[in-house]
Amino acid sequence: MTAHDPALQELRANVALPFERAQAMPKSVYTSPAFAELESRHIFAAEWLCAGRAEALPNPGDYLTMEIAGEPVIILRDRDGSLRGLSNVCRHRMSTLLQGRGNVRSIVCSYHAWTYNLDGSLRGAPAMARNESFCRDQIRLPAIRVENWRGWIMVTLNPDAPPPAETLAGVDRLVGYLPMETYSEVFREEFDWDTNWKVLAENFMESYHLPVCHEATIGGTCDLNLMTCPEGDAAFNHHWIVKNDSLPLSLAHPSNTALQGDERRITWLLAIYPSLLITLTPGYFWYLSLTPKGPGRVHVLFGGGMSADWIADPEAPAHLAQLKTLLDEVNLEDKGCVERVYRGLCAGLSVPGALSHLERPNYDFARWIASRMP
CATH class of the missing domain: 3.90.380.10 (Naphthalene 1,2-dioxygenase Alpha Subunit; Chain A, domain 1)
Structure with a gap:
């Protein structure tokens, strides 16, 4: 248009x-x-969008998922108790990772079991040792901006959006x-x-x-x-x-x-x-x-x-x-x-x-x- x-x-x-x-x-x-x-x-x-109330994720590992302009997103409470936003797409063959709401100790891809920590870093990937280009420490789920504004979980894909x-x-x-x-x-x-x-x-x-x-x-x-x-x-x-x-x-x-x-x-x-x-x-x-x-x-x-x-x-x-x-x-x-x-x-x-x-x-x-x- x-x-x-x-x-x-x-x-x-x-x-x-x-x-x-x-x-x-x-x-x-x-x-x-x-x-x-x-x-x-x-x-x-x-723009900033709302994923609900912060009290919906009270404990470490609590998560919910949403889609923003076609982009699958995870919102979770990390091990430090902070809200965190992550891409909900695996860095291997691009399967989506989590669905709905729940609690996890780590994020495990249901396709090939690539496993991510709650901060988005890659913890493990089976049968990847023979690929010389693979470097686990350089792979992580892209971060997405999340803020708690007066009890509301606000999320945006825009890195330059002014804070709520x-x-x-x-x-x-x-x-x-x-x-x-x-x-x-x-x-x-x-x-x-x-x-x-x-x-x-x-x-x-x-x-x-x-x-x-x-x-x-x-x-x-x-x-x-x-x-x-x-x-x-x-x-x-x-x-x-x-x-x-x-x-x-x-x-x-x-x-x-x-x-x-x-x-x-x-x-x-x-x-x-x-x-x-x-x-x-x-x-x-x-x-x-x-x-x-x-x-x-x-x-x-x-x-x-x-x-x-x-x-x-x-x-x-x-x-x-x-x-x-x-x-x-x-x-x-x-x-x-x-x-x-x-x-x-x-x-x-x-x-x-x-x-x-x-x-x-x-x-x-x-x-x-x-x-x-x-």
């Missing part, structure tokens, strides 16, 4: 409009395989009074939905759809007139909702005396570009981390947990069960919404419409995507 590609031209014309005249992004931006490839190279291979603490300093200024790093993840799941990753991201970014799409669940917990959708930051957008008392876990714990006034009941929705979507309340958090699988399918990492004071509450298991049941129901509602949107995007008679003032984050997201294109 070049700068003259129709999808890119349409996107740039779209974001050139002021917000007061903003329209939804062009259909081609969601449905074009060429545009999806451009996103893979210039967004997902270049620098680019996301605005998040600290905004919600630093809620110590995300002390919240505990209590569930983590993965699944695929039949939609474009941006459709799901945009669905998270706006709460305009809550009263209708989520009428049976959370639609009644918020008032559209009390939603605030300010202009976004360079690296993320956000909005917030002042919740009522219908879901106690979304409020500060009764024992919490640090939070005052609306701080005790504000729910923050943080969309950290490109694909980490966090709902953060004084009592719990949940998140989505998205990986595109072509234009019409997205892999979703879905997790959540509770703040330290709610975790310590004797009634925490009951509160958690209530929350998880609710979130599963909300996810089913969202799945229906975003898959219907993608089907509509692929229809011949569909056209993008005007954005509400409650969809300011979607406009900022479109501008960010355009800014990353060559």
Whole structure:
């Protein structure tokens, strides 16, 4: 794809409009395989992505795997207790090494048993002594940048990307009074939905759809007139909702005396570009981390947990069960919404419409995507 590609031209014309005249992004931006490839190279291979919560890897040898722009990656806790990122491809005949999640003392290739230490160095390789070019000490799995940012495992293929603490300093200024790093993840799941990753991201970014799409669940917990959708930051957008008392876990714990006034009941929705979507309340958090699988399918990492004071509450298991049941129901509602949107995007008679003032984050997201294109 070049700068003259129709999808890119349409996107740039779209974001050139002021917000007061903003329209939804062009259909081609969601449905074009060429545009999806451009996103893979210039967004997902270049930005910080989230592999979940750091507490998902508590012990040395704990690992998880992911794919970034087609690159297989291992994230593990090494013997020193540090997070480490490694290529998930053997340096011999290029088989992938680990799958899913688990715990290992070493990384053993299931093809020819080449074995790597947790720092990526090659420990052993059977029947290689007769090859004069083979030098075990010079072979190791390529390192991949990993950082723990406020309890989130952030990963990038880009050696020059500024650290998350620098680019996301605005998040600290905004919600630093809620110590995300002390919240505990209590569930983590993965699944695929039949939609474009941006459709799901945009669905998270706006709460305009809550009263209708989520009428049976959370639609009644918020008032559209009390939603605030300010202009976004360079690296993320956000909005917030002042919740009522219908879901106690979304409020500060009764024992919490640090939070005052609306701080005790504000729910923050943080969309950290490109694909980490966090709902953060004084009592719990949940998140989505998205990986595109072509234009019409997205892999979703879905997790959540509770703040330290709610975790310590004797009634925490009951509160958690209530929350998880609710979130599963909300996810089913969202799945229906975003898959219907993608089907509509692929229809011949569909056209993008005007954005509400409650969809300011979607406009900022479109501008960010355009800014990353060559």
